[in-house]
Amino acid sequence: MRFKDQIDFVRQHIRKNKLRVFMTILAATMGTAFLIVLASVGFGIQDTIRDEMLSNRLITEIDVFSGDMDAPTIEGLKQREHVKAVVNRQSVSIRQETGMNGYIGGQSLIVTDFGEEAKVEFALKEGRLPQNEHEVVVGSHFAEGMIDPEKLDAEGEPVTYNGKLLGEEFTYKFGLYENDELFEEEIPLTIVGIAKEPSKDWVHDMKVYGDASIMPKVKQIFISNVEDAEVTDLFYSDVKMYADNLENVKSVSEAMKEDGFDVYSISDELERMDVFFLVLKAGLIFVGTIAILIASIGIFNTMTMAVTERTREIGVMKAIGASPKLIQRLFLMESAWIGIIGTFIAIVLSYGISYIANLLLPIIVASALGEEDLGSLSVTFSIIPWQLVLIASVISITVAMISGWRPARKATKIDVIQALRQEL
Known part of the structure; x- marks a missing residue:
């Protein structure tokens, strides 16, 4: 048939x-x-x-955790294979205050390398990255953190700053939490850029981003006001490496672990x-x-x-x-x-x-x-x-x-x- x-x-x-x-x-x-x-x-x-x-987050981002993250170590990380950039954001770990045109805020200062930030496309809403001493970029919600305690709105809340930011100068002061006082010295900073808004609506970026030129002045003020001061107590590092593409994230992470670093990347999370x-x-x-x-x-x-x-x-x-x-x-x-x-x-x-x-x-x-x-x-x-x-x-x-x-x-x-x- x-x-x-x-x-x-x-x-x-x-x-x-x-x-x-x-x-x-x-x-x-x-x-x-x-x-x-x-x-x-x-x-x-x-x-x-x-x-x-x-x-x-960026899919090529790798968080690096280490108790000893000095400049030579950072440079060594930059030389590793398949590493596009190494961003070391150093945050000031004591009480901080900003002041501008009668408004005050408590925004945090972050010192970073804008050359490395540019490699991973530090996004700006307007302005430019710092090029001169004491120039900074502020977060997109910086103005929301600036209030005038002497003025209240219709709901009885302090009035927030609603003027222009780009090109404006503000003062930066800091002090110790223990005595709830600020040091007298002020550092004048000029806003040359405003960061792009975070992708998530609930994330508010009020930080101040400056380059390494600010660090000597900050350290000098800290040492002159605190007896037996340890500069290592002033800053804490948040180091992030960026692989050249997603396929190499896992290999870079494994190489870092073999060398004794504690790392975390999105590839680990995706794998689990x-x-x-x-x-x-x-x-x-x-x-x-x-x-x-x-x-x-x-x-x-x-x-x-x-x-x-x-x-x-x-x-x-x-x-x-x-x-x-x-x-x-x-x-x-x-x-x-x-x-x-x-x-x-x-x-x-x-x-x-x-x-x-x-x-x-x-x-x-x-x-x-x-x-x-x-x-x-x-x-x-x-x-x-x-x-x-x-x-x-x-x-x-x-x-x-x-x-x-x-x-x-x-x-x-x-x-x-x-x-x-x-x-x-």
């Missing part, structure tokens, strides 16, 4: 029992769609969390997250497979009834020389056909459900939480990658063929004489 004739044979018998076959296909469709949609939630949550992590979600997605696929196994019971019953109803036809086929392998193949093709049709419909249905879920669920969640601005709610509930479609298709079609294998074997063992005696 030619392959085309085998296809016609299968199609003919499917048409005879349209309703029963339709219900069997429907069961297979529901099982497969359940697997795909369920597992797609794992892919969607992973993608959402990954995007959130990557949006919060990927392991967790791999286990989660495997579990969701396992649960979804149970639904397909339940649907396989319907395929088994349908194929068993098909063999019983076609006993005479099978006897005739055997009588004219059909081999047991051919008979088995015909019934396996029929069960596979049910699995293929059910899988195809399930894939189309799953993409539709995924699209609707991603469209409506954020609105429902936002309404439940009382959120008016949906723009801040960037959650993807369902993603269906081609790998998931492939896995679900293989599972569905394989289970369908296994379900039809036993009835197909039964068909090959039908006795010819008994089958021909059976009435139509």
Whole structure:
């Protein structure tokens, strides 16, 4: 029998029992769609969390922790392979105060190397990076931290500074927390740049960014006012390395660990997250497979009834020389056909459900939480990658063929004489 004739044979018998076959296909469709949609939630949550992590920081950033981070050590880090920049931000660790045009604030001073900052694109909203002594860049929310304690607004709160910043001069003072007093000496600073606003609305940048030219003056004031002063107590370092691309972050991190540094990079976090979600997605696929196994019971019953109803036809086929392998193949093709049709419909249905879920669920969640601005709610509930479609298709079609294998074997063992005696 030619392959085309085998296809016609299968199609003919499917048409005879349209309703029963339709219900069997429907069961297979529901099982497969359940697997795909369920597992797609794992892919969607992973993608959402990954995007959130990557949006919060530079993906090539590596945090370096060390008790002894002096200038030679920093220079050594810059010479390492695949390192694009090393930014050492030194923060003043004592009480601080800024003053400008009658307004005062408590913004923190950070000393950094703007040459290295420029390599990792220190973003400015306006102005430029410092080039001369005592020039600084201020955070985008610097003005919000400047208040006039003598003036109150309509709500009884101190008035905040709302004038221009670029080109303005302000004073910087600091002192000890122990006696809650500031040293008399002031350092005049000029604003030449304003940093770009952080990507997250809830992050407020009120810091003052200066270069190393400020450090001698700060140290001099500190030493002259504090007996037995240790300059090492004045600053603390926050060192960040930046790899030349994401692929080299892991290799740079591992090399640093081998040399005794404590490091942390987003690649470590992503690796742990990927392991967790791999286990989660495997579990969701396992649960979804149970639904397909339940649907396989319907395929088994349908194929068993098909063999019983076609006993005479099978006897005739055997009588004219059909081999047991051919008979088995015909019934396996029929069960596979049910699995293929059910899988195809399930894939189309799953993409539709995924699209609707991603469209409506954020609105429902936002309404439940009382959120008016949906723009801040960037959650993807369902993603269906081609790998998931492939896995679900293989599972569905394989289970369908296994379900039809036993009835197909039964068909090959039908006795010819008994089958021909059976009435139509």
